[in-house]
Amino acid sequence: AIIKDRSYHLIIENVPISFDPDSKATIAEIEVKGGLQMNSISKIRYIKPVARRSPTQRSAHVALTLNSKTATNQIIRFGLSIEGKKVYGRKLLTEPTRCLKCHTFNRGHIAMDCPKDNDTCGTCGAEHHTTTCKVDDPAFYHCINCKEDGHGSWSRECPVFIGKWNAQKARNDEARCR
Incomplete structure (x- = not known):
């Protein structure tokens, strides 16, 4: 059996679209500037695909996965600086499951x-x-x-x-x- 590390999920709103979530150097810079432990950000991605942005869009939301409860709480309380903009995180909570065929919540199926x-x-x-x-x-x-x-x-x-x-x-x- 493999014990998986705990993950914490946040949404960061209004991140400048100049941010590159695939750049390891940029992520390391965010951790350093935010006072986070190195490698506490395990995954970061834009929620909406880049191809679906409007031509005038200047910011977008990102989903952030962290491996540290301390780092997660720090981002919620104090925010981060991404591309020179102060942004804050909020918990990404899953919504109730709704079947997309019959559109009910109460049958517990997809x-x-x-x-x-x-x-x-x-x-x-x-x-x-x-x-x-x-x-x-x-x-x-x-x-x-x-x-x-x-x-x-x-x-x-x-x-x-x-x-x-x-x-x-x-x-x-x-x-x-x-």
Whole structure:
């Protein structure tokens, strides 16, 4: 059996796009300037692919994986300097799992294992794939989870999503402490 080191995940928002996450020298510089132990950053990547940036975009979010709880807390409390800009980290918490076939949270499965025969639209709630939905007026959106109109099943404002999110955060020790 192999014991894997513990990883801590942060999101760093509004990092200048001039930052190169593949440069070991740049990462070492961030660790030194941030007062972090060397090699405490084990992985760093842009969340959105570079090809999907807008032409006028000047900053982007990065996902940061660290191998030290001390370094993680230090970044949350004091921030980092990346490409001359002071940025702060926040914990990257996983969201409740939603099946992308039936769009429910409460069945504990993903699309590959969905027991439903047909797709359910996450936008309007009808029986078709979400990508083929023609509904573009939010008044006609219908949420499969809370059974209410006005938002889709993917909405972060859905009361069912909020309840699942809060329950998941309450179970997760990392969500409660810094």
